Amino acid sequence: MNKKYLLPPTRQIRDLTIIDLRHGESLVVACDSAGAVGPKELDEVKVSNYILGRFISRVALMEVVASGAIPILVTDALAVEMEPSGAEIIAGIKDELKQLGLEDQVRITGSTEENFVAKQSGVGITVIGIGETEKLRLISAKPGDELLCLGLPKVGSEVTLTDPEIITARTVMDLLGDQEVHEVVPVGSKGILYEARTLAETNGLELELNPECGLPLKKSGGPATCAIVAAAPGFGNKLARILSLPIDLVGRIR
Structure with missing residues (x-):
């Protein structure tokens, strides 16, 4: 049976997607990706998986935090195997959350590549935060700033x-x-x-x-x-x- 849902209004501000919920709250969504960065054979920029995890999560976390929202969910789409690469990337993500004091508040979910052998690193990350719509620091600069x-x-x-x-x-x-x-x-x-x-x-x-x-x-x-x-x-x-x-x-x- 088809059921109609009243979808919440969404808007785009720079790289952020804002989903306005009821009761004066909004979800703020940011994402980032990295390819050919990591320790694998065909990676162009050689860094450890841990460092990759730190910086790939930092970008999206910073976008959400800068909006005035509080991160509540991180999703990682890892085009690498779970062991050891995925686990090391996730360790970096967790430590980046720790820098914000959010390690116990933010859920992490995601997926890894277990069907094929990856010879080059690929990572996609999405961070979702929540905040009071009227208090978000978006389109809030003032003349003379x-x-x-x-x-x-x-x-x-x-x-x-x-x-x-x-x-x-x-x-x-x-x-x-x-x-x-x-x-x-x-x-x-x-x-x-x-x-x-x-x-x-x-x-x-x-x-x-x-x-x-x-x-x-x-x-x-x-x-x-x-x-x-x-x-x-x-x-x-x-x-x-x-x-x-x-x-x-x-x-x-x-």
């Missing part, structure tokens, strides 16, 4: 787990506790300039670039090694006193 870049864009072999020049999901979570921070956008493969322009456009504003910004604005941010922060004027000076991360003024939005 500074656009700050926290961290430096790095990709491939430039990326290491202990690099003090890259941002973490924990830092993003902590930033959102400050009311002077209006919106945070992790930088992906399209680079700082693209994300800054998109942030301005989605807020109905215009980007005014800082001519003295020396960052490589079109370079890939790899696994979200940096993020754009829209904050009240002068917030960058405050941050510089409490964070050791590189902080650069990309511009302002008007």
Whole structure:
């Protein structure tokens, strides 16, 4: 028997899918993928499975956390065998959750490739979070905000787990506790300039670039090694006193 369901409204904001539920709550969905990165024979960038798990989960977790939602579910689609590769990747995912203090709150589910021998690594990940619709930090930047870049864009072999020049999901979570921070956008493969322009456009504003910004604005941010922060004027000076991360003024939005 066919049954009709009233589907909840969905919307797309940048790389996020928002599903508005009843009672003023929304699900926030983010995903990421990586191919040819890992320790296998045909991988182009050689890293351990553990490191792969840390960074592939960091990207999607950071996207959800930056929206103001709390992650509740991680799904991993692993195009590798469970033992040892899958187990090592999952260990990395769990440790990334631990950095956020969410290891006991977030369910992990997924699948591995057990029918064929994989000679190259492939991973897809989805993170689902939940938050109060009105309190999500999406399309929430304000005219006159500074656009700050926290961290430096790095990709491939430039990326290491202990690099003090890259941002973490924990830092993003902590930033959102400050009311002077209006919106945070992790930088992906399209680079700082693209994300800054998109942030301005989605807020109905215009980007005014800082001519003295020396960052490589079109370079890939790899696994979200940096993020754009829209904050009240002068917030960058405050941050510089409490964070050791590189902080650069990309511009302002008007």
